[in-house]
Amino acid sequence: MSTLTEKLRPVRAAAPRPPKLPTVHTRKSAGDWVILVVAILIGFFIAVPFLMILINSFKSPADYNSSGPLTLPTNLYFDGIVNFWTRVNFPEKLWNSILISTVVAVAAVGISMFNAFAIGIGRVRGRTWIVVLVLLANMVPQEALLYPLYYMFKQVGLYDNVWAVIIIFTVIQSAFGTYLLASVYGTFPKELLEAASLDGASRWQILWRVVYPISRPTLSVLLIFFFIWTWNEFLIPLTFLVSNANQTVPVAISVLQGDRLMDVTTTSASALLGLLPTLIFFLIFQRTLTRGITAGAVK
Incomplete structure (x- = not known):
């Protein structure tokens, strides 16, 4: 009986194996x-x-x-590193650079996103001229801004204050961010925006639930670039941060070299200490930077 049952049981067909693709050995050309x-x-x-x-x-x-x-x-x-660390009070200068670069990066990305949303998606009137004006403002050299900014911050009592540098760099970096993001948001798929509007989403909800998640890789790239660019800035911090307690790392390195004529090994140690924070920051966010640059079509 068991033998008959086994004979009558339908035989399950074996799944065909996919054919093996031939391995192609590509030779590198000259x-x-x-x-x-x-x-x-x-x-x-x-x-x-x-x-x-x-x-x-x-x-x-x-x-x-x-x-x-x-x-x-x-x-x-190790005396060169120790000498530079103690001469300039490096932890204080490091904190000033981190504070300025972090606040500028976050604030500039936020302002750029709001401006680009209004220009690229909000479709304000004269958006082309606004983008051109922002681009021209971003092309103005920093040397041309020193005297007007110096006079203005002297009048408001923010001269020799880290917030003066934060405000200046936030405006400069957000001008570039607005120009870049406005071009990106101008090609944003209208189907997603219309679907969100039909579901009853407000402008604020469209920004935070639709636009922001999709453009987050681009915003991450801007955040990394703004941080590194602000960290490496020299002219404006040198002009507006004259007291020793408010100086950044690049300014402290240059001022100490010109004032006390350090030896070559101490100078190299100062350059190494000034380079390591940005190098570590770049290595930590390297994968984020790569993903943001290679992010293509909307998923």
């Missing part, structure tokens, strides 16, 4: 090898200054004078 060699050379020349700073930061002045800047140190020398 042009590919040339591009690879050029990329390696460019990366090498970019890395050489950082390697020289790293090597000379741990050399003693005597070791530097005897062997030059291109050889490895015979013994690790």
Whole structure:
């Protein structure tokens, strides 16, 4: 009986195996090898200054004078880093740079998003001229802004205050962010906006529940760039932050070099300490930056 049942049981057909695709071995052409060699050379020349700073930061002045800047140190020398750390009160300067760069990056991204939403999606009148005006304002050199800004912040009592630099850089960075995001939001799919409007969403809800989640990769890229650009700024912080307690890291490095004539190893140590925070910040958000740049079509 069991044998008959087994014979009558329908036989389940085996799933066909997908055919194996032939492996294609692509050979690199001469042009590919040339591009690879050029990329390696460019990366090498970019890395050489950082390697020289790293090597000379741990050399003693005597070791530097005897062997030059291109050889490895015979013994690790930490006095250059310690001397710079104590001379400029580096934690204080580091906090000033972090505070200014963080506030500027967050505020500039927020203002840029609101402006671009009004121009690119809100369809305000004369939006083309507004974008052109913002672009022209972004192209004005900083040297032309020094005297008017100096006079204005002197009158309002914000001279030699970190908030003066924060306000200036927030306006400058948001001008570029507005120009970039307005172009992005101008091509935003109308179907999503119309569907949200039919569901009863207000302008504020459309911004935060539709536009912001989709454009978050682009906003992340702007945030990273604004932070690094503001950190590396020198002229405006040098002009508006004259007291020692308010100076940023780049200003502290330059002022100390001109005032006390540091040796080469201490100068290299100061450059290394000024470079490490932005390098660490970039490495932490490298994946976010890559995703934001490669983000393409709307999902």
